[in-house]
Amino acid sequence: MDTKRTISGLLFDHLYRLRLNPFLDSKNMRPGDNLYDKIHRGVHECKVGVAVFSPHYCESYFCLHELALLMEKKKRVIPIFCDVKPSQLRVKDNGRCPGKELERFADALEEAKYTVGLTFDTLEGDWSQFLTTAAEAVVQNLIEVDGEETHKDLKYFMKNYY
Numbered sequence: 001m002d003t004k005r006t007i008s009g010l011l012f013d014h015l016y017r018l019r020l021n022p023f024l025d026s027k028n029m030r031p032g033d034n035l036y037d038k039i040h041r042g043v044h045e046c047k048v049g050v051a052v053f054s055p056h057y058c059e060s061y062f063c064l065h066e067l068a069l070l071m072e073k074k075k076r077v078i079p080i081f082c083d084v085k086p087s088q089l090r091v092k093d094n095g096r097c098p099g100k101e102l103e104r105f106a107d108a109l110e111e112a113k114y115t116v117g118l119t120f121d122t123l124e125g126d127w128s129q130f131l132t133t134a135a136e137a138v139v140q141n142l143i144e145v146d147g148e149e150t151h152k153d154l155k156y157f158m159k160n161y162y
Contacts, residue, residue: 043069068108079117086113
């Protein structure tokens, strides 16, 4: 939500340059696209999801919906805790979301909070080093999901040019 112009956008561009076909709604969607359809298709087609948690993440219905879909589809998820600690993340009832959805979101959030991820402090952190580390994590997870042979060119590139 509040990271599309910073860390999420930069990581998208980084992964795009690696030809990994990343999905970020603000980059992949066009006027007239159905948000639910695009998110569902993006989650269905992905092999590894990256959830960038920020202090305002839990205020976004669509962020929580996407996270819940990733978890329900048993996708491999790399959490990135950006300027927030996992213990600070909580689903809030604003009165506009059905109880079943809130429970679904809370379950997904709990699962993500107990998944090994990356942390980043936008004020103190080294952006370049972090983007490299995050890209390496995505590549390593893709290799684990698909097998080393499928991504041998990417592994070679990461090893020799990063």
